[in-house]
Every structure is written in C-alpha cells, then in structure tokens.
Amino acid sequence: MRDFEVRRMFDTIAxxxxxxxxxxSLRIDVLWRKRLARMLPADRPITVADVAAGTAEVSLEIVRQRPLSRVVGIDFTPAMLRVGHAKLARREPRGRVxxxxxxxxxxxxxxASVDAVTIAFGIRNVQERAAALGEFFRVLxxxxxxxxxxxSLPDNALLRGLYRFYFDRVLPPFGNWLSRTDYAYSYLMESVHAFPDHQTFAAEIxxxxxxxxxQTPLTGGIARIHSGVRPA
Ligand SMILES: C[S@@+](CC[C@H](N)C(=O)[O-])C[C@H]1O[C@@H](n2cnc3c(N)ncnc32)[C@H](O)[C@@H]1O
Structure with a gap:
C-alpha cells in the first residue's frame, strides 16, 4: 500500500x-503496550517521541507508568490524531502528552532532542524503513x-500454525466486517507477512x-519489542 492509501485507510477506521x-486481540495488545512503557527509565524525567502514535494509546500508557515523562505523539493521519486529542482531553489533564x-x-x-523513541504497530506500514530508522537515530x-x-511470527511451530490460521483465515473477514471496510484487516494480514523476520529487522536496526x-518476544513471539541504543 502506498502512503496515501495507508493514511486513507486509517482515516476511514479511526x-x-x-x-x-x-x-x-482480546485486549492482549494492552498488555504489550504496558510492557513497552515499562522498558523506559522510571528514575528521571524523560522526553519520548511516540511515532505512529495513532489514537495515543502508547503515549498515554507511557505517562501513566512513567509519571516524570513527557511525550510527543506523532502521526500522519488526521482522523487518528483527532481521536487521540479527544482522549487526551479526558484522560491526561496534566498535559504531559x-x-x-x-x-x-x-x-x-x-x-538529539529526545531520550527515547517508541513506535507500536507502525513501522510495518512504513515502506522506507531505513529512512524512518535513520530519523529515529537522528532525534535520539x-x-x-x-x-x-x-x-511477529512465533518460534514454536504449533503456536505459529495457530497464529497463521487466525491471522490468515479469521482476522481478515472478521476485522473487515468489524471495521466496515473490505480491505483494512486484509492489509493487516498482508503487511505482517511482508514484514521481515526478527533477525533481519535487528540487522536493519x-x-x-x-x-x-x-528483542523481547511477547506472548510466545506473536509480537516483539525490538530495542536499540544510540551510542553515547
Ligand atoms: C496500527 S496504528 C498504531 C497506533 C498506535 N501506535 C497503537 O499502538 O495503537 C498505525 C499508525 O501508524 C500511522 N502511520 C503509518 N505510517 C506512518 C508514517 N509514515 N508516519 C507517521 N505515521 C504513520 C498511521 O496513521 C496509524 O495511526
């Protein structure tokens, strides 16, 4: 999918x-975002760029778990940001996001302006991954x-089989129906398949x-948190 199509899709489903x-996801994604936020330092004020922030779920989780942090959530889809703004008005009166x-x-x-860059379920949508990774490096x-x-794909063959069945057969029709589109969750499935395995992505980082x-596998490797440090 090209950029404008990705943006149009998220505008439609926002x-x-x-x-x-x-x-x-049976709310498992909530646990994964919590885990991500817990990997940030807790002992000092930090500034975080939450890229592909969407509706601000990760940004809000970061300030909830790391009260000393300040987050700027960045996204290129106006409708996702509008949902995010409405949520901040309700849930983050202190203005840390x-x-x-x-x-x-x-x-x-x-x-070199932020202490951490987070991106959740976003990098898969970016065609020029090297350009994005270069930007993350530049701003850190x-x-x-x-x-x-x-x-990600689980390492265990049985779990991988079950996961692929869900992702390939169940998720696209059910997700498309739920989102009232005929493509959003077919695209999710295709983009997950097109994303490199974790070793290849680590090499890109x-x-x-x-x-x-x-990398930290989550729920048997259904998802992963990849990490890296900009050398001092
Ligand atoms: C699946 S959502 C994830 C949102 C949020 N991080 C979360 O955990 O729910 C992907 C988001 O990435 C954004 N996105 C995709 N490509 C982008 C790009 N090149 N620059 C900025 N945002 C992008 C989309 O607009 C969308 O809001």
Whole structure:
C-alpha cells in the first residue's frame, strides 16, 4: 500500500480503531503496550517521541507508568490524531502528552532532542524503513533508546500454525466486517507477512547505527519489542 492509501485507510477506521483492537486481540495488545512503557527509565524525567502514535494509546500508557515523562505523539493521519486529542482531553489533564502531525521519515523534531523513541504497530506500514530508522537515530540523544513493538511470527511451530490460521483465515473477514471496510484487516494480514523476520529487522536496526540491539518476544513471539541504543 502506498502512503496515501495507508493514511486513507486509517482515516476511514479511526473512529472504531480502539474498539476493533480490543475485540480482535482480546485486549492482549494492552498488555504489550504496558510492557513497552515499562522498558523506559522510571528514575528521571524523560522526553519520548511516540511515532505512529495513532489514537495515543502508547503515549498515554507511557505517562501513566512513567509519571516524570513527557511525550510527543506523532502521526500522519488526521482522523487518528483527532481521536487521540479527544482522549487526551479526558484522560491526561496534566498535559504531559501532546500530539503533532508528522511523518516517521521526516520527524518534526530537532537532532538529539529526545531520550527515547517508541513506535507500536507502525513501522510495518512504513515502506522506507531505513529512512524512518535513520530519523529515529537522528532525534535520539546519545545514549537514548529505541523501542519498536510489532507483530511477529512465533518460534514454536504449533503456536505459529495457530497464529497463521487466525491471522490468515479469521482476522481478515472478521476485522473487515468489524471495521466496515473490505480491505483494512486484509492489509493487516498482508503487511505482517511482508514484514521481515526478527533477525533481519535487528540487522536493519544495527545498519541504522544502533548498538545493543535486542528483542523481547511477547506472548510466545506473536509480537516483539525490538530495542536499540544510540551510542553515547
Ligand atoms: C496500527 S496504528 C498504531 C497506533 C498506535 N501506535 C497503537 O499502538 O495503537 C498505525 C499508525 O501508524 C500511522 N502511520 C503509518 N505510517 C506512518 C508514517 N509514515 N508516519 C507517521 N505515521 C504513520 C498511521 O496513521 C496509524 O495511526
């Protein structure tokens, strides 16, 4: 899918995005976002760029678990940001999260300006991954951390078979019906298949200049948190 098609798709499904996530993942995605937020430092004030922030679920989880943090959530789909803004008005009166329009490949942030970059279920949608990883590196302070949460294939063959059955056969028709589109969840399935395996993606993160590249499997490897550090 090209950029404008990705944006149009998220514009179409924005209103029901959170509900669809909850139903289709049985709320496991909530646990994964919590895990991501817990990987950020708790002992000092930090600034986080939450890229592909969508409806601000990750951004809000970060300030909930890391009260000293400030987050700028960046996304290129206006309708997702509108849902996010409405949610912030209800759930984040302290103003620690702000949302901004922007593209992962050209972040509207200064060089070496944030302590961490997070991106959840977003990198899979970016065609020019190397450009996005380069941007994450550029905006991180030396010593700053990148955390990428993304779907993945489980290592265990049985779990992988079950997961593929769900992803290939159940999710597309059910998700498309739930989102009242005929393509959104077919695209999700296709984009998960097109995304590189975790070893290849780790190599891409290293190629962008990151050190200490690692990955944490979640729920048997259905998703993973990839991490890297901009060398000091
Ligand atoms: C599946 S949603 C994830 C939203 C949120 N991070 C979450 O955990 O629910 C993917 C988001 O990535 C955004 N996105 C895709 N490509 C992007 C890009 N190149 N730059 C900025 N945002 C992008 C979409 O607009 C969409 O809001």
């Amino acid at each position: 209103g029901g995005y959170d509900m669809q996530n909850s139903v289709l 702000r949302l901004a329009a922007g593209d992962a490949r050209r972040l509207p942030l200064r060089d 302070k030396p010593g700053g951390r990148l955390l990428v949460l993304e779907f 290293r190629d962008a200049g990151f050190a200490d590249v690692d």
